[in-house]
Amino acid sequence: MLLFGLLSVTAFAAEQTSIQPTLHMVAMRDGTKLATDVYLPPEGEPPCPVVLMRTPYGRAGGRGEAQKFCKQGYAFVAQDIRGRGQSEGHHAIIFRNGGWAKRRDGHDTLGWIASQDWCNGKIATIGGSAVGITQNMLAPGAPDVLKGQAVVVAFSDMYSQAAYQGGVWRKSLLEGWLNGTGMSEVNLKSFREHPYYDEFWADMNPEVQAHRVNAPGVFIGGWYDIFLQGTINSFVTIHNHGGPNARGRCRLIIAPIAHGVFDELKYPPNSKMPPAAEASRLFDYWLKGKSNGAEEEKAVHYYVMGDPTDKNAAGNFWRQADNWPVPAEPTAFYFHPDRKLVRGRPPGGSEALSYRYDPNDPVPTVGGQNLLLAKGPMDQRKIESRPDVLLFTTDMLTEPLEVTGRIYAKLYISSDCVDTDFTVKLTDVYPDGRSMLVTDGIL
Structure with a gap:
């Protein structure tokens, strides 16, 4: 009982000293209000640069990242996307609501942040999987306040990578994900009604919009990830064909990882992410102009996999390159x-x-x-x-x-x-x- 009491007091003290958010219901262009938490740094005077996370999984999931970035002098904004958490509206069509079509929740959110007196006009976005996808969707045509992105394991084209890979319905992946998250209503029927690529899917294909992306990104993926090709394509299209502030300034990181844990092979400790994958380091360079070595790094970092069960086997090291595909x-x-x-x-x-x-x-x-x-x-x-x-x-x-x-x-x-x-x-x-x-x- 004494141990339990000590742990409870410690946890309470940690909660009291952590940075607490303020909740804002931010109106989109159609009047729908999205639940948005704002965390402000404990030291220094605003305005300051901002890191944004838009998620279907609950904005409270960004609390840990918020503590980290606020201590580094950033404000942090976590938002429930339309129809999720405490946000108003319906989630369908998932991801398209935050893109460049009729609804532009991502752009509207960037505009709202930029209008706040605690924002210095420089915003970055962060997140993985669905939270990475929301970044890819808001990037084309985004307001100029978007200065950088850290996109982890996300598709660059929903049709060919998440819905109909090779023309084949990804039943386990997409249908399973929609059912598991409670978002099958409207979405599932709509996706099955469009088995071939058409205008419906074009609104969820950031690849063809790469020329309208004017912020650099670090795109992080895994050799066994469901969206490996999306990670590569995002980098290739934006790094080579993006706007002037994005072109030639992106990063691609490919590690021996999947969309979750796998068990049959374990790669050695050197397979962990290199410094080039650190979002805070890149944000310091892109948003604060810090000279921290990021500007001198190669654009591409990829892990060459070998037999991890044989210490004498070839492979299991990182390589670097100027672009993708590598020579x-x-x-x-x-x-x-x-x-x-x-x-x-x-x-x-x-x-x-x-x-x-x-x-x-x-x-x-x-x-x-x-x-x-x-x-x-x-x-x-x-x-x-x-x-x-x-x-x-x-x-x-x-x-x-x-x-x-x-x-x-x-x-x-x-x-x-x-x-x-x-x-x-x-x-x-x-x-x-x-x-x-x-x-x-x-x-």
């Missing part, structure tokens, strides 16, 4: 009818391989870029022996082979099904026989 030699491997994967030599004949697909017994997903399913690098041997899987294997490598960049599979196919999907996986076969997933795709 590399495109290398072709060919499927051969004897089930070999051969470098540089196409098969001589026109043989075809076939399999029978049973929709009542599909090949299960085992690891990879998942949200709610098991994720990350997982051993594929349990499915490679199935009769509806065509397996092609190289000869044993005699020296390390480093592969970095976009991987394509060109298939020549025929099917007697009206509609079917094809999945291709790339695995790394370890000396002990494990076939560990590197990446996969579907069409």
